[in-house]
Amino acid sequence: MDPFSNLMAYVKDTRSLEYLAEILEWDQAAKMPHSAIEQRADSLGALTSVIHDRHKSSLIGEMLAKIDTAKLSLEEKAQIREIKRSFERANKIPSKLERTIEETTARANIAWEQALKANDFQKFKPELEKVIQLKREQGVILSSGGNPYDGLLEDYEVGMTSENLDVFFGDLKPRLNKLRDQILAKEEFQAPSGKKYSKEKQIKLAKELAGLFGYDFDRGRIDTVTHPFCVGAGNDVRLTTRVDEQDPFNCLYSTIHEAGHGSYEQNIDQKFCLTPIGKGSSFGVHESQSRICENQLGRSREFAGWLYQRMKDVFGEIGLSSSDEFYCWINQVKKGYIRTEADEVQYNLHIILRYELEKLLITGSLDVDDLEDAWNQKFLEYFGYPVESPKDGVLQDVHWSLGLFGYFPTYALGNVYAGCLYETMNKQIDDLGSSLAKGNTTSATKWLRENIHQFGALREPRETIEWAAGATISSTYLLDYLENKFTEIYSL
Numbered sequence: 001m002d003p004f005s006n007l008m009a010y011v012k013d014t015r016s017l018e019y020l021a022e023i024l025e026w027d028q029a030a031k032m033p034h035s036a037i038e039q040r041a042d043s044l045g046a047l048t049s050v051i052h053d054r055h056k057s058s059l060i061g062e063m064l065a066k067i068d069t070a071k072l073s074l075e076e077k078a079q080i081r082e083i084k085r086s087f088e089r090a091n092k093i094p095s096k097l098e099r100t101i102e103e104t105t106a107r108a109n110i111a112w113e114q115a116l117k118a119n120d121f122q123k124f125k126p127e128l129e130k131v132i133q134l135k136r137e138q139g140v141i142l143s144s145g146g147n148p149y150d151g152l153l154e155d156y157e158v159g160m161t162s163e164n165l166d167v168f169f170g171d172l173k174p175r176l177n178k179l180r181d182q183i184l185a186k187e188e189f190q191a192p193s194g195k196k197y198s199k200e201k202q203i204k205l206a207k208e209l210a211g212l213f214g215y216d217f218d219r220g221r222i223d224t225v226t227h228p229f230c231v232g233a234g235n236d237v238r239l240t241t242r243v244d245e246q247d248p249f250n251c252l253y254s255t256i257h258e259a260g261h262g263s264y265e266q267n268i269d270q271k272f273c274l275t276p277i278g279k280g281s282s283f284g285v286h287e288s289q290s291r292i293c294e295n296q297l298g299r300s301r302e303f304a305g306w307l308y309q310r311m312k313d314v315f316g317e318i319g320l321s322s323s324d325e326f327y328c329w330i331n332q333v334k335k336g337y338i339r340t341e342a343d344e345v346q347y348n349l350h351i352i353l354r355y356e357l358e359k360l361l362i363t364g365s366l367d368v369d370d371l372e373d374a375w376n377q378k379f380l381e382y383f384g385y386p387v388e389s390p391k392d393g394v395l396q397d398v399h400w401s402l403g404l405f406g407y408f409p410t411y412a413l414g415n416v417y418a419g420c421l422y423e424t425m426n427k428q429i430d431d432l433g434s435s436l437a438k439g440n441t442t443s444a445t446k447w448l449r450e451n452i453h454q455f456g457a458l459r460e461p462r463e464t465i466e467w468a469a470g471a472t473i474s475s476t477y478l479l480d481y482l483e484n485k486f487t488e489i490y491s492l
Contacts, residue, residue: 003066004076008275010063011083014054015233015274021047022231026238030223052098055090075277078458082276085158092141101134105403112401121372121390128400129368132361135405139362149362153406156283157413159462162359165409168416169352171475177382179483180345182492183333184384191329192319197248199224205248205314206241206255213256213293214263214445215239228254230261234273237265248315249330252307256298260290263445267453282461283407287414288421289448295344295415296422296481297444301327302436310439331489335385337392345486346383351412353378354397358405419478420469421452 001009021044028040060083069080108127115124139148142155150161207222220232225240232238239258244250264280272278280286297303308326311318320326333343339350357374360366366374375394376387387393399407426432429443436444451468465473486492 003063004072004080007060007063007067007083008079010054010059011079011276012274014051015276015278017047017051017054019233019236019274021051022233023236023238026229026231026240029225029227029229030238030240052090055086056095060087075272075458078277079275082457086276089142089154093138097134097138097141101131101138101403104130104134105401108401108403109398112395112398116391116395119389119391119395121394124395124401125368125371128371131400131403132368132405135403136362136364139405147363149359149406152362153409156406156410158282158460160284160409160413165355165413168475169348169355169409169412172348172412172416172479173352173382175479175483176345176349179486180333180349181384183345183486183490184335186490186492188334189328189332191332193246195315195319196245197315199243199245201314202243202245202248202251203241205310206251208310209252209298210239210255210259210262212439212441213259213298214267214441214449215259216263216266219266220262222255228258230258230265232262233265233278234268234270235266237262248311253294253298253330257290257294260293261286263293263448264289264453267449268456269454272456272458277457279457281455281457281459281464283410284413284417285452285461285464287411288417288465289452291414292418292422292425292448296418297436297441299330299344300433300436302433303439303441304330305437306439328489331486333486333490335383337379337387338396345482348412348415349382351408353382354408355412358400358408362405416473416475416478417465419475419481420465420471420473421448422481423477424469424471 024040024044024047028037028044032040064080064084064087067080069077072080104127108124108131111124111127115121135152136148139151140146141151142148143151147162153160153162153165203222203224207217210222211217215237219235220237220239222239222241224243226242228240228242230237230239239255239262241251241255241258261280264286268278280289304327305323307330308320308323311326318326320329331343333345336342336346339347339354342350353375356378357366357371360374361368361371372390372394379387379393399405425444425447429435429447432443435442452464455464459467462473471477
């Protein structure tokens with residue numbers, strides 16, 4: 001084989017092992033017997049070690065050196081770009097530091113679980129301090145002595161910097177705060193309560209919704225877990241959701257969200273499957289696909305009208321007299337502490353709070369001793385009421401215990417990207433609203449497939465969004481969408 005083919009065969013084998021690791025993690029969350037935890041941890045650890053070694057192998061460097069990139073196609077150059085980036089970053093980090101981070105985050109995750117259960121940040125603080133020191137060291141290495149936070153951010157959103165994020169979030173914060181304050185000054189919407197929604201019927205409707213938003217059950221499945229996620233690639237992409245008999249929207253909108261992720265993976269050109277570009281362009285781009293399905297499409301007035309009638313068909317009367325009331329119910333804005341339960345208006349404020357704190361932690365401008373107070377002060381500033389306990393504040397997310405510094409901003413970037421994409425989609429699809437009112441998402445999912453999904457990581461994140469949207473990325477599109485939508489709902 002030629003040098004490029006040799007390299008692609010090697011990295012495809014590595015990606016196949018990564019796919020197997022993902023399926024084992026899915027099985028652990030959805031199907032595995034509880035007593036198998038330690039055995040599975042050993043097996044996953046061994047597999048992960050093999051994967052790490054393959055990413056750092058000198059064979060990659062030798063094969064890269066033999067390839068004349070000038071003779072490669074656009075797609076082949078993109079494959080080389082991803083391979084080279086992964087290889088260079090993997091080899092920047094000393095193996096000893098890598099192992100120490102893995103061991104420390106494993107202990108930190110246990111400490112976080114114990115602290116959350118005890119509702120006591122002090123039980124987590126010593127281990128978190130160790131994680132931050134190690135991630136700061138890693139960030140300095142990855143940024144070649146520059147901003148350590150930017151070095152870590154590159155793992156999740158290639159090409160993004162904290163300077164860019166400061167601009168995006170600086171635009172978002174004042175207008176979101178103003179909109180939130182205007183809404184909360186209004187009388188709170190009284191949602192119906194007391195009705196139980198059976199698990200079986202919720203799952204049946206959730207599967208119907210996943211299919212509507214482009215998910216192919218011939219190449220996937222859906223199971224219930226505590227914290228929903230999506231894994232897999234190509235012809236094996238698996239969704240999970242959760243069920244609360246008092247709150248059907250926990251299940252339904254979690255499923256639409258994960259179906260957005262899943263349909264992205266399923267729709268990537270099959271010739272890219274299990275190759276470096278056979279994946280989402282970035283965490284932020286991936287999140288944009290789940291968010292546009294969940295919010296701009298799934299919580300639209302038109303789709304709400306269809307879903308209202310469908311829920312009555314499935315569950316009987318739901319305590320709401322009209323589709324307008326239903327639309328208000330699924331878009332209500334209310335006070336709350338928990339990021340994962342936040343509405344469209346307030347969600348990004350939760351992310352900005354975390355971004356600002358973790359950036360300070362990694363750059364050494366905030367000590368862990370002061371983290372809980374800093375969290376509580378920022379929350380009071382952004383949301384207008386105090387945090388009452390650590391489990392509702394600094395302890396609520398698992399991310400920092402796992403060393404995932406730089407991950408949080410991609411959630412808000414996903415919303416910003418979704419705003420850009422929806423602006424263009426809405427202009428280019430003449431019958432979008434009328435189709436959604438009939439429960440028909442075909443034109444929308446086709447647009448996403450043709451403009452985002454099929455290309456995988458062929459283009460880098462910014463180019464992926466700007467090519468599809470036909471415009472420069474800006475927070476303005478998201479802000480205009482939110483202000484228009486909620487001004488109407490709340491008669492501001």
